[in-house]
Amino acid sequence: MGEYQCSCNGCELRSLFFENLEKGAYESMCAKKQQQLYPKGSLIYRQGEKISHFSYLKSGLVKLVRNIDDKNEQIICFARPLDFVSLLSIFSETCHQYSVIALEDSEICSLYLDEVKEMAMQNGRFALSLAEKINRASDNIILTMLNIRQRRLLGRIAYILLYFANEVYKSDVFDMPVSRKEIAEFIGMTTENVIRTLSEFRQDKIIKINGKTIEIADKEKLVQISLNA
Amino acid sequence: MGEYQCSCNGCELRSLFFENLEKGAYESMCAKKQQQLYPKGSLIYRQGEKISHFSYLKSGLVKLVRNIDDKNEQIICFARPLDFVSLLSIFSETCHQYSVIALEDSEICSLYLDEVKEMAMQNGRFALSLAEKINRASDNIILTMLNIRQRRLLGRIAYILLYFANEVYKSDVFDMPVSRKEIAEFIGMTTENVIRTLSEFRQDKIIKINGKTIEIADKEKLVQISLNA
DNA sequence: AGAAAGGCATGATAAATATCAGGACATGAT
């Protein structure tokens, strides 16, 4: 029996496990991983479902969504690789508080939650490290919500444009992964006003819009708007 | 040397430690606790300070506040006993992300963070239990922020009135622990509009106001407003 | 006591945002 080699060399979560688990424990955990590809638009978890897995995003982009009623949704956050997908309530609730939906083709790696918990109980260092990461994710959500709350329409749109450019795509030209409606659900304004504001930015030559592609043409001005509106 | 008896019989955090720590570890931790009384209005932690203690609220009421600039503040949440005070970033950041201020005379019990962390590393069950509690606190903050975001002025005021009545004071008559300005900072509206709305509720006989004392006179209507506005 | 500052209150007006309506365009289903 040859030694097991984890195939996930690019997986950022490795460090978490590596640094804190015995080699044997790490490998047995890794061996049981279930990897799955969710195409763009597909539902990864449904709000209310039982949480059975500890999941993390290897590639792609997802949104966390809260269903208020039949018609209305709130987007809690967008999550990229390294942000855990089932992050929010994994240790505190038995059911998913939010739905998770793929915005781009996304690879999810899952481990049985029971086993991760078991491992955490046996290894405090691992548990603490896990808590740290989950904590940070929650913190970021709260901080972003506060940042959005303190801005008005224009500032909120500027903020989210800068978020995608700086945090997600690391480029001032990118394909907008979300619809105007989704932006509205994220910043808590109406779809019409999101559209209007983007048009306004286009007319003021702050951004260029070409189909799904957005180019930030005047970043300085966009930053100004994000700070002052 | 007689056996050490923890004096904090009413402390809800006991269970967390009790269930998960060896008696010796629990007692040595408990023996080092620092208990302090913060009078109403006093600063417990200042945003930006280094986090040195693991703290929890034994009695009283506090607010978590984010200073945006010289003049403007955002209130993140109110915390009662059982909610940890230094909860948000305790494992993920080295500095307090928010200030904590006493709204009522408050007793805080503190343990050295390093020691709690050390203990968590040595005891996975304890670490997991801690993570669970901190996780739940973050979840609640996020949920409350989403609940407020989906409402408009009247709904937000109704929501916070019901929050104090149902969650904090468990009574439809209570002394409002926060100013109109603080309500405004919490719900993200202006002070004038908070005042106006409360007056409106008073005129519509939904609440009675007598100095600091609020009485919810027509709870059914208040719930309706909270759901529809 | 008197002054200063802050909380509470209300009105008038301005600004921001939502709602409603309509149309162009793309996409997917039948």
Place this chain on the structure above:
DNA sequence: ATCATGTCCTGATATTTATCATGCCTTTCT
């Protein structure tokens, strides 16, 4: 091919909220 659906877009209007101004009352400071 055609229909239905959904997204993007714009304008007109209504609603909601913020801002500005003012006054009263209480508390705090001196």
